[in-house]
Amino acid sequence: MTRTALDDPRLYLNRHLEWLEFNRRVLEEARDIANPLLERVKFLAITANNLDEFVEVRVASFLQRIEHGSREIGPDGLTAEQELEKVSAAMHVMVRDQYKCWNEELLPALAKEGIRVLPVSALEGKAAQAAKTFYERRVSPMLTPVTVDPSHPFPHVLNKALCIAFLLRRRKGGNGKAYFGVLTVPRAVPRLLRVPALDGGIHYVALQEIISANAAKLYRGYEILASAPFRITRNSNLYLEEEETRSLLDAVDSQVSQRRKGGAVRLEIDAEAHPDIVNRLVSTFELDESLVFRAQGPVNLQRLFHLYEETPRPDLKYQPFVQKQVHVGHDADSMFEAIRRQPVLLHHPYECYDTVVNFLQTAAQDPRVLSMKQTLYRTNSDSPIARALLEAAGKKEVTVVVELKASFDEASNIRWARSFEDAGVQVFHGLVGLKTHAKLALIVRQDPDGKIRRYAHLGTGNYNPSTARYYSDLSLLTCDEEITSAVHDVFNFLTAYSEQPNYHPLLLAPRDMAKTCIALIDREASHARRKRPARIIAKVNAVIDPPVIQALYRASRAGVDIDLIVRGQCALVPGVRGVSSRIKVRSIVGRFLEHSRIFYFENGGTPDIYLGSADWMPRNLYERVEVLFPLKDPQHRARVCNEILASYLADTRKARILGSDGSYSRPRSVRNGHGFSVQEHLMQLAEGAGDSSRTSVLRNPRVVYTPNEVTAPPDLPADESEPQDSSNAAV
Numbered sequence: 001m002t003r004t005a006l007d008d009p010r011l012y013l014n015r016h017l018e019w020l021e022f023n024r025r026v027l028e029e030a031r032d033i034a035n036p037l038l039e040r041v042k043f044l045a046i047t048a049n050n051l052d053e054f055v056e057v058r059v060a061s062f063l064q065r066i067e068h069g070s071r072e073i074g075p076d077g078l079t080a081e082q083e084l085e086k087v088s089a090a091m092h093v094m095v096r097d098q099y100k101c102w103n104e105e106l107l108p109a110l111a112k113e114g115i116r117v118l119p120v121s122a123l124e125g126k127a128a129q130a131a132k133t134f135y136e137r138r139v140s141p142m143l144t145p146v147t148v149d150p151s152h153p154f155p156h157v158l159n160k161a162l163c164i165a166f167l168l169r170r171r172k173g174g175n176g177k178a179y180f181g182v183l184t185v186p187r188a189v190p191r192l193l194r195v196p197a198l199d200g201g202i203h204y205v206a207l208q209e210i211i212s213a214n215a216a217k218l219y220r221g222y223e224i225l226a227s228a229p230f231r232i233t234r235n236s237n238l239y240l241e242e243e244e245t246r247s248l249l250d251a252v253d254s255q256v257s258q259r260r261k262g263g264a265v266r267l268e269i270d271a272e273a274h275p276d277i278v279n280r281l282v283s284t285f286e287l288d289e290s291l292v293f294r295a296q297g298p299v300n301l302q303r304l305f306h307l308y309e310e311t312p313r314p315d316l317k318y319q320p321f322v323q324k325q326v327h328v329g330h331d332a333d334s335m336f337e338a339i340r341r342q343p344v345l346l347h348h349p350y351e352c353y354d355t356v357v358n359f360l361q362t363a364a365q366d367p368r369v370l371s372m373k374q375t376l377y378r379t380n381s382d383s384p385i386a387r388a389l390l391e392a393a394g395k396k397e398v399t400v401v402v403e404l405k406a407s408f409d410e411a412s413n414i415r416w417a418r419s420f421e422d423a424g425v426q427v428f429h430g431l432v433g434l435k436t437h438a439k440l441a442l443i444v445r446q447d448p449d450g451k452i453r454r455y456a457h458l459g460t461g462n463y464n465p466s467t468a469r470y471y472s473d474l475s476l477l478t479c480d481e482e483i484t485s486a487v488h489d490v491f492n493f494l495t496a497y498s499e500q501p502n503y504h505p506l507l508l509a510p511r512d513m514a515k516t517c518i519a520l521i522d523r524e525a526s527h528a529r530r531k532r533p534a535r536i537i538a539k540v541n542a543v544i545d546p547p548v549i550q551a552l553y554r555a556s557r558a559g560v561d562i563d564l565i566v567r568g569q570c571a572l573v574p575g576v577r578g579v580s581s582r583i584k585v586r587s588i589v590g591r592f593l594e595h596s597r598i599f600y601f602e603n604g605g606t607p608d609i610y611l612g613s614a615d616w617m618p619r620n621l622y623e624r625v626e627v628l629f630p631l632k633d634p635q636h637r638a639r640v641c642n643e644i645l646a647s648y649l650a651d652t653r654k655a656r657i658l659g660s661d662g663s664y665s666r667p668r669s670v671r672n673g674h675g676f677s678v679q680e681h682l683m684q685l686a687e688g689a690g691d692s693s694r695t696s697v698l699r700n701p702r703v704v705y706t707p708n709e710v711t712a713p714p715d716l717p718a719d720e721s722e723p724q725d726s727s728n729a730a731v
Contacts, residue, residue, distance in 0.1 A: 004579055006550040009077030011573050011580075013662045015544045016058055016083060018569040020090045021664060023050050025589045025656055027094070030101050037109055038316040039591075042308040044101055048301035051094065052160060055266045056236035059087065059291075063235070063265060075546045075571065088290040099296040102304075114201030115311060117192070117298075120209040127195040127203065134193055135210050142186040143211070145218040147179055154284055155182055159234040159262065162191070162300055164208060165269075165277045167226040168219060180280055181219060185211060185229075191303035194310060202311055206298060228273030229299040230281060235262035267292045268299050318591060323352040323469075324686040328359070328477065332366040333448060335359065336479075339455055340447075343478035345636040347644065348461065349592060350686035353468035356457060356475050357384050363443045363455075364392035370452070371397035373491045374441040376416065378462040385463045386416050393423040401428045401494050403436045428495045430625060434510065436494060437620065438627040439463065439613050442487050454484035458629045460596045460611055471595040472679075474611050476629065476636075483629060490627060509614055509626035514547065517616070517628075520601045520608065521551040525558035532604040534558075537645050539565040539598040542615045543572050543585075549616075556582040565648050566658075567594040569617075575660045585658035588651055590679045599628065600645060609637055643685070653677040 004011065029035055030043035065072070065080040073079055078086070110116065123131055146155045147168065157163055166181035185191075185208055193210065197203040208229045215224055264285035269278060271294040282292060298304075308317075328344055329335030335358075338344070346355055361384065363369045372392055379386055392398050402417045420427045430436035439459040446452050461473030478484065486506045492498040493508070507513040521536060528534035536555065543549065543564060549572045556562055562583040564570065574583045588594055599610040612628030614620040631637050652675035656664035667675070 004576075006553050006579070007075070007546070009075065011553070011576065012075040012077075012546070012549070013571045013573055014074070014076045014078060014083065014086065015542075015569045015571050016054075016087050017090055018544075018571060018662065019054060019058070020087070020094060021662065022568040022587070022589075023047050023054070023094060024097075025587060025664060026050065027097060027101060028656075029589055031105060036316050036318055037106075037113065038308050038311060038313060039318055041106055041110070041304050044098065044106065045302050045304040045308065047094075047098060048304075051091070052233060052302070055091075055233045056159070059084070059091075060235035060262070060265045062087070063263075085290070092290075092293065095293050095295075098301060102297050102301065113313065113316065114197075114199065115203075115307075115313070116197075116201060117204045117206065117307070118195075120205055120213045123195060123205060125196075125198070127197070127205075130195045131193065131205055131210050135214050139186065139189055139207070139211060140214070140217075142189070143183060143218060145215075146182045147219070147222075148182065149179065154180075155184075157182070157184070157232045159236065160231060160300075161185070161187065162208060162229060162231055164212060164215070164227055164229050165273075165281060166215065166219065166224055167274055167277055168222040169225055171221055171223055178225065178276065179222070180277075181222075183211065183215070183218065190306055190310075191300075192306045192310070202313070204307060206303075208299075226274035226277060228270040228277050230267060230269040230273070230277075231299050232264050232285060233266040233268070235265055265291065268295055270294070270299055271296045321349075321683050322687055323349055326351050326355045328355060332362050332368065335362055336445060336447065336453075336455060339477050340453070340479045343476060343480065343633050343636070345631070345633070345639065346475040346477075347596075347682070348468045348473045348475065349470060350682045353465050353475075356459070356463075356468075356477075357388075357465055359457060359477055360385050360441060361388040363445070364388040364395075366445070367395070368447065369396055369443055369445045371399070371444045372441070373399040373401075374463070375401045375403070375436055375438055375494070376463055377403045377435075377437055377439070378467075379416065379464045380466040381415075383416070383463070384465060386419075389425060390419060390423045393420070393425045397426075398424075399426040399428070399491070399495065401430055401436050401491070404429050426495075430494055431497060433623075435619075435624045437613050437624040438490065440487055440490060440627060442484065442491060453479055454481070454488060455479050456484045456487045458483070458487070458611075458627065460598075460613055470592050472592045474596045474598070474640075476611065476631075480632065483632075487627075490625075494625060505630050507610065507612070507628040509620060509624060510622045513614060513626060513628060514545070514621040517599070517621075518547060518551045520599075521548070521555050523603065524560045524601055525555040527602070527604045528555070528559035533602050534560045534604070535600070535602040536560060536562045537565070537598070537600040537649070538563075538616070539594075539596060539645065539648060540615045541567045541595065541597070542569040542617045544569050545616045545618050545621055546571075548621075552583060553579050556580045563649055565594075565645075570658060573660050573662075574658055586649075586651075586655045587658065587664060588648065588654050588678065589656070590654040590677065592679055597628075598640060598645060600641065607637070607641070609640055611640075644682075647678040647681050650676055651678040654679065 026043055027047045030040045062080050062084040070080055120131060146152055148154050162185040164183045164185065168179040168181050169176065189207055191207050192204040193207060195203050195205055212227050215227060264287055267281055267285060267287050326346060329338045363372055372389065374389060389398055389400055400420050404414060404417065417427050439461065441457040443455040444452065445455060457475060457477055459473060459475040461468060461471050482505055486503045489500045489503055490508060502512060507516050524534045524536050543566050552562055552572060557579065560582060564583065564585045566585055566587055570585050572585065574580050574585045597612055597614060601608045609631045610628040611631060612626065614626035614628060620626050631640060652667045654677050656666055658664055
């Protein structure tokens with residue numbers, strides 16, 4: 001039997017189609033009747049938000065590549081034109097299913113609970129008067145109607161702004177000619193207005209419906225022949241020639257201001273829109289029909305976030321979850337002493353992120369702390385961490401590496417960077433051509449015994465206390481000299497491009513992370529050939545890097561059992577005879593966003609475990625500064641293996657299993673909330689209501705940690721012949 005080449009396009013799923021599969025899994029949560037009703041509404045809104053960003057960046061990149069005549073072919077064998085064709089077809093199916101979920105499932109379920117989104121024509125009495133008053137006082141003063149004619153060109157439509165198009169005819173004169181009108185719905189006004197309900201229910205009406213009902217007042221002298229809400233999504237990629245830029249901050253600031261004016265990528269329009277309106281918009285924005293999406297309901301389902309937030313029905317939302325508070329000392333001396341005695345591992349959101357915030361705030365206020373260094377990729381607009389760094393600036397040396405090109409957070413990061421500079425913080429923006437995505441903080445302190453020591457925080461998630469409430473991430477606070485020294489070297493790399501031969505025990509992208517990850521995978525293959533314990537478990541957001549995928553295929557061929565817990569995109573094809581029959585891929589989508597990255601290598605019975613900020617994607621491995629760090633403490637290693645990974649592999653409620661055709665399915669016989677949920681299990685443990693011993697029953701017997709010495713990252717093993725795996729279906 002001829003062995004399949006590992007670069008065969010049939011062994012690679014398209015990463016963009018797999019991203020849409022991820023969004024479909026989110027949509028499944030909106031359709032899952034086991035979820036609270038308003039949470040289902042929120043999941044639907046999330047799918048709309050996700051799709052917006054996908055169009056702004058990914059679909060826009062297809063159009064650019066096509067425009068530039070790119071003939072590049074991806075690992076799956078597709079050109080940009082072929083990708084766009086497949087992706088746009090899949091997007092149309094997604095949009096159809098989104099509105100089917102809204103119209104056929106969520107709206108009727110909401111109505112049963114007395115929650116309704118009404119057409120303006122259905123409003124009577126106090127509800128009608130409330131809508132009229134709201135329009136006259138809040139909305140009308142903000143509106144600017146435009147009629148397109150030779151003296152009034154088609155207005156510039158901002159990115160993702162909800163607009164209303166009108167087909168008009170003059171009541172006097174005009175020779176019966178049709179005119180085109182455009183009105184932008186103000187962003188400062190809520191998209192849904194709650195109005196009085198006589199039946200005691202909760203009633204809303206859409207803002208664009210209120211405006212449309214009053215449009216005759218705006219277009220006096222015209223007859224309104226037809227109207228339709230629409231929305232344009234624009235290219236939101238940033239294009240920077242960093243080598244030729246005097247100030248990266250000014251360059252990014254300029255590009256962000258242009259983002260809202262980028263080229264049109266998608267038109268969303270009411271499904272009942274008059275053909276003349278659709279044709280005029282398609283012509284104006286020069287869009288292909290495949291990028292026109294007809295909405296069978298509200299244009300822009302993101303507005304449903306407002307319905308979720310404003311509806312006072314806690315019984316239709318998740319029950320409040322009380323995060324576990326982890327206190328490390330009661331003042332600066334006791335906190336740093338506790339970290340010296342034993343490093344601290346935190347699992348967010350089950351354990352509160354306040355511990356990390358307190359670590360940095362205490363350091364900022366502690367007179368014994370000599371310097372602070374930190375990376376910032378994404379943080380909230382009123383960040384207590386950023387304010388702590390500002391507070392520290394006048395008392396000690398403070399250095400912050402702010403990533404200005406964090407997608408869709410550029411404006412916020414620019415504001416913080418300028419605030420830091422004004423306060424006297426040393427601000428850097430990383431290295432030319434590389435995003436800084438590593439999550440690192442380094443504290444240098446003269447302890448009461450007179451010794452100067454370094455303390456570090458290393459994490460898998462952003463320094464954002466807001467998102468830390470619903471992102472699943474891990475944090476390590478440590479005084480380990482080997483780790484803190486390496487963190488110091490990474491900061492020197494970021495601020496001065498000062499390179500070390502290696503950054504052991506850390507893995508640093510783009511220096512050595514990809515090579516070492518592949519070496520760790522190949523080492524497992526070598527163990528398997530020698531009949532030693534060999535297993536790989538990786539929990540990541542994405543697996544799409546071809547060299548890593550090929551290494552995983554080699555390991556599977558060699559007999560290594562591989563479990564991949566991949567939240568989003570996975571280009572690897574599992575279950576292929578002779579290639580990937582030992583690889584299982586699952587995805588978990590639930591109440592919390594799975595964001596932590598964990599890498600487990602059994603290593604012949606002496607496991608290596610790494611945590612960090614990087615996925616197995618080309619951008620993480622080759623285009624960003626990323627860090628993976630080892631877990632050394634035996635208790636931490638046991639916890640990650642026996643409590644965390646074991647529980648993820650045991651999930652039967654929120655897990656979906658990837659098939660070799662690229663589709664995901666739930667485990668059989670698990671429906672409507674039955675089965676085991678890892679997130680619920682971890683919440684119960686955090687609240688003290690769960691049984692931690694239950695993991696011994698849940699876990700795969702081979703996911704068991706026994707303390708052993710941590711080994712150094714391996715050199716790449718010599719190539720050896722690999723046994724053919726003859727199980728499962730052939731490619």
